[in-house]
Amino acid sequence: MFINISELISTPLKTETFTVPVDMDFYELQGDRFPFREKGKLILTISNAGNRKVHLEGQWQGSLGIPCDRCLKEVVVPFHVELDETVDLSPERQEDAADDSYVEENSINTDALIDHEILIRFPMKTLCREDCKGICLKCGKDLNHGECGCDRASLDPRMAAIQDIFKNFKEV
Ligand SMILES: [Zn+2]
Ligand SMILES: [Zn+2]
Structure with missing residues (x-):
């Protein structure tokens, strides 16, 4: 949703609070799509901070379904956003404020804001759980549900060596 803030910018000391739904069904990252499991609502207070600056104060809670890195089972990951920042909308500043991709002309794109x-x-x-065993690299069975009986010995030595390296790396 786009919140037009042109009136707000031209009215000194004006403050307005908006409750905005999320219009996206997925969050996209590098070609992967993660569905929203809870969208919540963005509560956003926009204040005129003078000199074509606006202050944003906001709160949003929601969650995404993200596959476990090892077994691919979906994990519902909560996100809690607390927003407290000032956006400069003066013509001089807007050019190098690449960060504020959710500010377009005189409006705020709330979906882009949540995306950011x-x-x-x-x-x-x-991870679905700390000790997730992952899936068998041979048959694809979820090893959290028990052994599949595949002979993974040929894969194991190298995998074990790699796992040891990671383990040591973590402990440093
Ligand atoms: Zn898992
Ligand atoms: Zn197997």
Whole structure:
């Protein structure tokens, strides 16, 4: 949704609060789509901060379905966004404010704003549980549900070595 802020900018000291739904069904990152499991609503207070600056204060809570890195089972990952920032809309500043991609002309694109906030909070790693055993590299069975009986010995030595390296790396 676009919130037009041209009137707000031309009215000194004006403050307005908006409750905005999320219009997206997916969050997209590098070609992958993650469905929203809870969209919540963005509560956004926009204030005229003078000199064509606006102050944004907002809150949003929602969640995305993200596959486990090891077994691909969906994990519902919550996101909690607290927003408190000033956006400069003066012509001189707008050019190099590449960060504020959600500010377009005299409006705020709330979906782009949430998109931006999810991006900076997106987890590096997603696991359904700490000790997820993953899937068998031979038959694809979810090993959390038990052994499949495949002979993975040929794969194991190298995998074990790699896992050890990661383990040591983590412990440093
Ligand atoms: Zn898993
Ligand atoms: Zn197997």
